[in-house]
Every structure is written in structure tokens, then in C-alpha cells.
Amino acid sequence: xxPLLISLLRQLSDGRFHSGEDLARQFGVSRATxxxxxxxxxTLGLQVFRVRGRGYRLDYPLDLLDGWTISEALGDCSPFRxxxxxxxxxxxxxxLERARQSEVxxxxxxxxxxxxxxxxxxxxxxxxxxxxxxxxxxxxxxxxVTALSGLSLAAGLAVARACEALGVVGVKLKWPNDVIHNGxxxxxxxxxxxxxxxxxSSAAIGIGLNYRLAPQxxxxxxxxxxxxxxxxxxxxxxxxxxxxxxxxxxxxxxEFEAGGFAPLVADWEARHAHQMKQVQLLLPDRxxxxxxxxxxxxxxxxxxxxxxxxxxxxxxxxxxxxx
Ligand code: BTN
Numbered sequence: 001x002x003p004l005l006i007s008l009l010r011q012l013s014d015g016r017f018h019s020g021e022d023l024a025r026q027f028g029v030s031r032a033t034x035x036x037x038x039x040x041x042x043t044l045g046l047q048v049f050r051v052r053g054r055g056y057r058l059d060y061p062l063d064l065l066d067g068w069t070i071s072e073a074l075g076d077c078s079p080f081r082x083x084x085x086x087x088x089x090x091x092x093x094x095x096l097e098r099a100r101q102s103e104v105x106x107x108x109x110x111x112x113x114x115x116x117x118x119x120x121x122x123x124x125x126x127x128x129x130x131x132x133x134x135x136x137x138x139x140x141x142x143x144x145v146t147a148l149s150g151l152s153l154a155a156g157l158a159v160a161r162a163c164e165a166l167g168v169v170g171v172k173l174k175w176p177n178d179v180i181h182n183g184x185x186x187x188x189x190x191x192x193x194x195x196x197x198x199x200x201s202s203a204a205i206g207i208g209l210n211y212r213l214a215p216q217x218x219x220x221x222x223x224x225x226x227x228x229x230x231x232x233x234x235x236x237x238x239x240x241x242x243x244x245x246x247x248x249x250x251x252x253x254x255e256f257e258a259g260g261f262a263p264l265v266a267d268w269e270a271r272h273a274h275q276m277k278q279v280q281l282l283l284p285d286r287x288x289x290x291x292x293x294x295x296x297x298x299x300x301x302x303x304x305x306x307x308x309x310x311x312x313x314x315x316x317x318x319x320x321x322x323x
Pocket of ligand 1: 089091114117118119121134136208
């Protein structure tokens with residue numbers, strides 16, 4: 001995203017009219033440049049109205065992030081240092097790149113726009129600009145990479161707890177780490193780990209939560225999704241919500257560091273969308289396992305009781321049996 005466009009959008013974020021002339025003067029460009037720049041907003045899923053004699057306005061106010069407000073809401077004891085970027089390819093990719101060069105433990109990078117947001121299994125993560133909360137946290141562990149197998153489930157639990165703390169009921173977890181509401185995806189998690197088998201290791205914990213998705217962004221998503229605006233009343237600001245997500249994530253990371261995923265299993269299963277339900281698990285070799293989802297192991301694996309007995313899985317896509 002060009003710097004001028006985000007500067008203009010910051011001005012228009014109040015949802016009121018701003019004259020082209022004022023905007024042009026403020027940023028030292030021509031009115032034609034303002035018009036040209038704002039016409040690119042449509043490609044980000046934003047609608048900018050232009051009314052003769054009044055100027056430009058967004059179809060709804062844009063709730064932009066502010067690093068200082070988030071840090072203040074988190075308080076001094078927070079383990080996170082929050083950075084807000086206007087636009088980045090992917091917050092996970094950025095943190096992985098930075099980790100190769102310097103110490104990043106506790107750094108949280110949030111972006112208003114990801115131009116190449118990445119989901120699990122090579123999928124694309126779409127949010128548009130300010131339509132979601134897209135952020136990554138870098139965390140170092142004394143343990144090795146094998147001990148991090150339940151980390152993505154722990155992060156999903158943190159998201160669910162944060163949503164509940166903000167007053168939303170009915171948030172569930174779909175193994176391994178989708179956060180859903182009434183069967184629709186609310187948030188997803190992408191964890192990328194590096195390090196030694198016996199430690200130390202580090203993780204980029206990437207979280208994408210649908211906050212208020214523009215219709216144009218919704219049209220790009222090929223699965224059933226829900227955004228927070230549809231299920232939260234009142235809808236907290238994005239700053240408040242990010243602070244709550246980080247608070248919950250910080251607590252979960254503390255618990256995880258002390259005892260791995262084991263102490264979190266019961267809390268995870270209490271929110272498991274498929275607990276004790278008939279499911280099918282599609283494995284990467286396209287074979288299908290059928291049985292009853294019994295919960296999760298301390299390593300984050302999914303336990304299924306099949307006709308042949310109990311089995312545990314570390315990969316696969318779960319769906320309700322027969323649906
Ligand atoms: C999924 O497929 O469910 C995981 C989605 C993870 C998306 C988040 S958004 C912030 C971080 N940066 C990325 O590129 N991906 C993750």
C-alpha cells in the first residue's frame with residue numbers, strides 16, 4: 001500500500017466528509033493525486049464516496065490500530081513489545097526474517113494490511129485493510145521443537161478465552177487450531193517453529209481474526225466465515241481486542257512454558273466443537289478415518305475412537321461425519 005493512501009485513509013477513518021482540497025493541501029499533493037490514490041482504496045475492499053462540494057468519505061468509520069493505545073491497555077508487566085505496521089507481506093514472514101538477524105523474543109507485529117497473508121497448508125489469508133486483526137508474536141522456548149507440538153492448540157485456546165473475556169459466548173475450537181462460531185471460522189493460527197530438537201527453539205505465532213470483513217474480502221474467501229462484528233455486542237475497538245488477545249496469549253504461553261499443553265487440555269476440550277461427536281479425518285494421503293472424536297492428547301494430537309480401536313493423529317482435516 002502506498003504511504004499516501006494510508007495517510008489519506010487515516011484522515012478519512014472518522015467516516016466524515018473531507019474536502020479534496022484540504023486533503024491535497026495537507027499532504028502537499030494535487031487534488032488529482034488525492035483522487036487517484038483514493039480510487040485505489042476499492043482494491044483493498046474499502047468504499048470511498050466522492051460527493052461534489054463536500055469531498056470524500058468512507059462508507060463506515062475505519063477503526064485503525066495504535067501501538068501506544070495497545071501497549072497502555074496491556075500495562076507495564078506485559079511480555080510483549082507491540083509494533084503496528086501499515087502494510088506488510090505477512091507478519092509471520094517478517095518475524096521469521098527478523099529472527100534470523102536479531103533477538104525478537106516478545107515482539108508482536110500487527111499489520112493493518114497483509115499483502116500476502118499466509119494460512120495453513122499454503123492457503124492465503126484475506127482480511128483487507130483493518131478488516132481483521134492480523135499479527136504475529138515471536139517467542140523463544142528453552143525446550144526443543146518437538147515439545148512445541150501442542151502450541152498451536154494452546155494459541156487457539158488463548159483466542160477463544162479472549163473472545164469470551166470480551167463477552168462473546170459460543171466460541172469453539174476445531175482441531176487443530178481453528179476458532180469457530182456456529183460452525184463458521186472466526187480466526188486461524190499459523191505457527192512456524194525453528195530450532196533444535198532438544199532446545200532451544202523459537203516460534204512465530206501468527207493469528208488472524210476476522211473483525212469486520214468488507215463484502216469484497218468476503219467474496220475472496222472460499223469457506224464459511226464469521227466476523228467479530230457479527231457476534232459481539234458491543235463491538236470492542238480493534239486496539240482493545242488486540243490487547244485482550246495478547247493478554248490471553250501471554251497467560252497461555254506462561255502456562256505452556258511451565259507444563260507444555262497438558263495443563264491446558266481440559267480447557268481446550270471444554271470448547272472442542274467436535275468433542276464426542278462422529279467425525280471424519282481427511283489425511284494428507286487422502287485416506288479417511290472415521291470415528292468418535294475423544295479429545296486431544298498432551299502433545300496436541302487428536303484422539304479418535306475408530307471401529308478398530310483408539311488412534312491419535314497429528315495431521316489431517318476434521319469434518320463432521322456425513323456432512
Ligand atoms: C489458517 O489457515 O487458519 C491460519 C491463518 C493465519 C493467519 C495469520 S494473519 C497473521 C499471520 N501472518 C500470516 O501471514 N499468517 C498469520
